[in-house]
Amino acid sequence: MGITSLKSIGASRTQDSIEPQTSTLEADGDTALALFSNPDELHEGISSQDRRRLQRKIDFMILPYLAVCYAFFYIDKTTLSYAAIFGIRSDLKLVGTQYSWLSSIFYFGFLAWAFPTNFLMQRFPIGKYLGVNIFFWGVFLMLQAVAKNFTQIAILRAFSGAAEACADPSFMLITSMWYTRRQQPLRIGIWYTANGLGVALGGLLGYGIGHIKGSLPSWKYEFLIIGSLCTIWGAVLFFFLPDSPVTAPLLSQGERRWAVERLRENQTGVENKHLKRYQVVEAFKDPKLYVFFILGVVCNIPNGGISNFGTIIIQGFGFSTLVTTLMQVPYGVIIALSILTCVFLNDYVSRHGMQSRCYFIILFMLPNISGAFGLAFLDANNKAGRLICYYLTGPYNAAFVLILSLQTANTSGHTKKVVTNAVLFLGYCTGNIAGPFFYKTDQSPRYELGIWSMVVSHLLEVAVILLLRVLLASENKRRDLLQGIGVEDSDEARAARERELDRTAFSDMTDRENMNFRYIY
Numbered sequence: 004m005g006i007t008s009l010k011s012i013g014a015s016r017t018q019d020s021i022e023p024q025t026s027t028l029e030a031d032g033d034t035a036l037a038l039f040s041n042p043d044e045l046h047e048g049i050s051s052q053d054r055r056r057l058q059r060k061i062d063f064m065i066l067p068y069l070a071v072c073y074a075f076f077y078i079d080k081t082t083l084s085y086a087a088i089f090g091i092r093s094d095l096k097l098v099g100t101q102y103s104w105l106s107s108i109f110y111f112g113f114l115a116w117a118f119p120t121n122f123l124m125q126r127f128p129i130g131k132y133l134g135v136n137i138f139f140w141g142v143f144l145m146l147q148a149v150a151k152n153f154t155q156i157a158i159l160r161a162f163s164g165a166a167e168a169c170a171d172p173s174f175m176l177i178t179s180m181w182y183t184r185r186q187q188p189l190r191i192g193i194w195y196t197a198n199g200l201g202v203a204l205g206g207l208l209g210y211g212i213g214h215i216k217g218s219l220p221s222w223k224y225e226f227l228i229i230g231s232l233c234t235i236w237g238a239v240l241f242f243f244l245p246d247s248p249v250t251a252p253l254l255s256q257g258e259r260r261w262a263v264e265r266l267r268e269n270q271t272g273v274e275n276k277h278l279k280r281y282q283v284v285e286a287f288k289d290p291k292l293y294v295f296f297i298l299g300v301v302c303n304i305p306n307g308g309i310s311n312f313g314t315i316i317i318q319g320f321g322f323s324t325l326v327t328t329l330m331q332v333p334y335g336v337i338i339a340l341s342i343l344t345c346v347f348l349n350d351y352v353s354r355h356g357m358q359s360r361c362y363f364i365i366l367f368m369l370p371n372i373s374g375a376f377g378l379a380f381l382d383a384n385n386k387a388g389r390l391i392c393y394y395l396t397g398p399y400n401a402a403f404v405l406i407l408s409l410q411t412a413n414t415s416g417h418t419k420k421v422v423t424n425a426v427l428f429l430g431y432c433t434g435n436i437a438g439p440f441f442y443k444t445d446q447s448p449r450y451e452l453g454i455w456s457m458v459v460s461h462l463l464e465v466a467v468i469l470l471l472r473v474l475l476a477s478e479n480k481r482r483d484l485l486q487g488i489g490v491e492d493s494d495e496a497r498a499a500r501e502r503e504l505d506r507t508a509f510s511d512m513t514d515r516e517n518m519n520f521r522y523i524y
Contacts, residue, residue: 057258062190064253067180068176068244069194072137075233076170076206077310079144079163081331082229082315085209086222088324094220100152105440106307108157110432112164117432120169121425122278124176125417133173134241140166141233148219148226150238171407171431174422179420180412181248183268184523185353188360192346195404199342199397202335209328282418285513289419292426294471295410299430300437301464302403305371305457307438309396312450316378316393319448320386330390338397341367345401358524361472362406367401368461375457383449396457398420402464412523413475416513434460475522482518 080484083091092102124132143163150156174194182190198367212224245251248262286292300435307398309316313334318327350358374395381388407427414423442453482488 008377016186016209042159046298054085055262058257058260060253061181061248061262064245064251065177066190066193068240069177070197070200072133072170072197072240073174073194074197074204075137075236076167077198078205078229079140079167079233079416080312081202081209081314082144082225083160083311084310085205085212085328086225086313087212088327089209089221089225091220092224093153095156097153099444102438103442104308105153105157105160106439107436109160109164109167110307111437112161112431113164114164114432114436115161115169116165116168117172117425117429120165121172121421124169124173125278125421126276128246129173129180130244130246131178131241131512133169134237134239134244136166136169136237137199137240138234138237141230141235141237144233145227145230147230148223168428172428175407175411175424176420181262183265184412185350187411188353188405189346189350191408191411192342192401192404195400195407196339196342198400199335199338199340202338203332204335206328206331206335210325213325213328220449246454259492279416279418279511281515282416283422285416285515286419286422286426289423289515290474291413291471292423294467294474295406295423295427296430297467298406298464298471299427299432300434301460301467302406303431303434304438304441304460305375305396306403307435308442308453308456308522309438312439312442312453313393316448316450317390320390332395334397336341338400339396341370341397341398341401342404345398346404349405358476360409361468361524363406364402365465367398367405368464370397371399371402372458372461377437377452378449378454378479379451379458398460406468409471409523415517416518417511419513451511472524475524479521482521486518 087102091097097105099519120136140163143159143166147156147159147163150159175191178187178190178194208223208229213221215224217224226517245253248254248259251259251262253485254262314327314331318324322330324329345363349359349363352363374392377392377395381392383389410423410427411420414420438453438456441456442450446452512520514522
């Protein structure tokens with residue numbers, strides 16, 4: 004794949020594929036069109052004070068629900084890790100690679116249900132659909148406490164993975180439905196920061212649960228307590244998370260129209276409830292789809308290993324079981340601070356018109372690469388140095404946030420977004436499935452092969468990100484040249500471009516169809 008492979012973006016399509024474009028513009032556009040009776044209403048004025056007030060209102064309607072939910076996701080992923088040091092391996096008589104399989108089989112369930120859940124997400128109200136899935140995810144988590152052997156808990160973890168398969172894709176769709184492309188990295192960063200808070204909170208919960216002196220082993224309390232909290236939060240999402248800015252009950256009709264109007268610049272629309280076959284086909288013909296799949300894999304091979312073997316690595320430094328749970332708290336704080344620093348810096352730079360996302364991804368991968376090399380080469384007796392290197396592997400989460408924002412910002416057409424989300428998270432599953440198997444039992448607690456898998460994955464990620472930046476920048480330049488942007492700068496030309504932006508903003512055209520679309524990198 005080279006620069007020429009992306010040159011076809013925006014090129015004329017066959018007669019068969021042009022027909023859907025026409026129907027999109029005339030009769031099958033975005034749901035946001037229902038709020039406007041004519042194009043002039045797209046430019047209704049709103050004071051800067053009202054704009055800020057409504058933006059805060061939207062943030063409070065969306066971000067707390069997603070952030071709490073995401074904290075539970077990561078607490079769940081570390082639950083198995085804490086269960087490992089609380090005795091699940093001996094109680095269930097896990098041998099050989101069975102513990103690694105318990106981690107990976109979660110993602111097999113995720114993988115199997117990825118495409119169906121994404122298409123169901125398009126069909127049903129997204130807030131309600133997410134709430135139902137989170138409720139059942141908590142139920143399956145609680146049921147793991149009654150598992151008697153490897154087979155039973157493996158089946159339950161597969162069902163848990165299927166229930167979580169809608170989580171990240173739905174969060175990305177919700178973010179793209181409510182925020183401009185410039186706002187998206189910061190908002191994704193805010194809810195993804197709960198990833199780090201989940202690590203820290205999971206450590207505190209693990210420490211507290213480890214002190215419970217009940218009739219059950221500590222690892223069972225982990226599943227029961229965290230699972231019950233998840234079911235409660237699923238019900239909260241079902242009733243309170245709005246499905247769309249077009250129908251949000253807490254917004255007036257005027258507020259809904261402004262919430263939608265500010266998305267005009269995205270050229271990606273809000274949502275469309277109809278599955279469009281030609282957009283599915285186009286998604287699989289688009290080289291970006293495969294780039295995002297590869298990124299999903301190489302970003303999550305390290306995650307699959309560290310999230311499940313991190314506590315074992317720390318315990319290998321000589322800490323007791325309960326102290327090991329507390330040592331995860333600083334790691335979670337580092338993750339949260341890294342994400343916030345990354346997205347706020349990127350937001351500041353983007354306000355000045357710079358295309359910086361790919362560079363920030365690479366910048367926030369450097370600590371991870373350094374930490375992984377440190378874990379590979381530092382002497383086993385250098386416990387302080389190795390612990391610091393372990394903590395340095397946290398900022399890769401900040402890089403992944405910006406990768407998610409690249410995907411939401413650079414894909415248009417609702418069906419195409421759904422497909423691209425699904426494929427990105429197929430890569431996510433693949434990486435998380437493969438990651439634990441690099442951590443060989445006979446290499447505990449140094450796990451040399453697992454650490455080197457992190458190094459190689461991060462270096463591949465740098466190469467793929469640089470390639471993606473070249474491809475997207477090249478296509479933007481080609482479109483500017485075709486449309487005479489930078490040459491025809493007269494008032495008349497700018498007015499004509501504005502009218503064209505109005506025409507295509509909510510047409511549910513794909514990024515390849517819509518020549519007014521520009522890529523962010």
